[in-house]
Amino acid sequence: MSGGFRSYFDRNVPSIAIHSLFDKYDIRRAGKLDEREMKSFLEEALGLDFHQSEIYFFLLDKDGDQRISYEEFKDWLRSGERFQRLDDRSKFERVCMAYEYFKTFDTDNSGTLDRGQFELMMKYLGYHHLNMDKIFAKMNRHNNGKLSFWEFMIWLNWAPIE
Numbered sequence: 645m646s647g648g649f650r651s652y653f654d655r656n657v658p659s660i661a662i663h664s665l666f667d668k669y670d671i672r673r674a675g676k677l678d679e680r681e682m683k684s685f686l687e688e689a690l691g692l693d694f695h696q697s698e699i700y701f702f703l704l705d706k707d708g709d710q711r712i713s714y715e716e717f718k719d720w721l722r723s724g725e726r727f728q729r730l731d732d733r734s735k736f737e738r739v740c741m742a743y744e745y746f747k748t749f750d751t752d753n754s755g756t757l758d759r760g761q762f763e764l765m766m767k768y769l770g771y772h773h774l775n776m777d778k779i780f781a782k783m784n785r786h787n788n789g790k791l792s793f794w795e796f797m798i799w800l801n802w803a804p805i806e
C-alpha cells in the first residue's frame with residue numbers, strides 16, 4: 645500500500661485538507677463520491693486492489709445510498725482505522741464472506757437488503773429463532789427500511805468504524 649496518503653489517517657488532519665482530498669475525487673461535483681469515484685481514491689491513492697476497494701466501499705457507506713458522503717469519508721479518515729480490516733487477514737476474510745452472503749441475498753442489486761431479503765439471509769445463516777421485525781429494526785440504524793452492509797457489520801461487531 646502506498647505511503648503518502650496514509651498521512652491523512654490522523655485525527656489531527658485539518659478538515660480543510662480532508663475536504664480538498666474529497667473534492668479532488670468528487671469528479672462529478674455531486675457532493676458525494678459514487679462507487680467509481682471512491683474506488684479510484686481507494687485504488688489509485690491508497691493502493692487497494694479491486695476486491696479490497698469494493699469491500700471498503702460498502703463498509704464505509706453507512707446509510708447504504710451507494711454514495712460516500714463527506715461525513716462518511718471524514719469519519720473514516722478520522723477514526724484512525726487505517727485499514728485494520730485489511731491488515732488482519734482472518735478478519736478481512738470473514739468480512740469478505742459476509743459480503744458474499746449479503747450480495748447473494750441482495751437480489752435486486754440495490755446494495756442494501758430490504759426486510760424480505762434480510763429475513764431470507766438470516767434464515768439461511770441459521771438465525772431462525774430471532775424475531776425478524778425486532779432485529780431488523782435494531783440493525784437498521786438509519787431506520788430507512790434498507791439494511792446497509794455497514795449496519796450488518798456493526799451488528800456482527802466487524803465494522804471498521806462506528
Ligand SMILES: [Ca+2]
Nearest residue numbers: 705707709711
Ligand atoms: Ca452513503
Ligand SMILES: [Ca+2]
Nearest residue numbers: 750754756757
Ligand atoms: Ca436490495
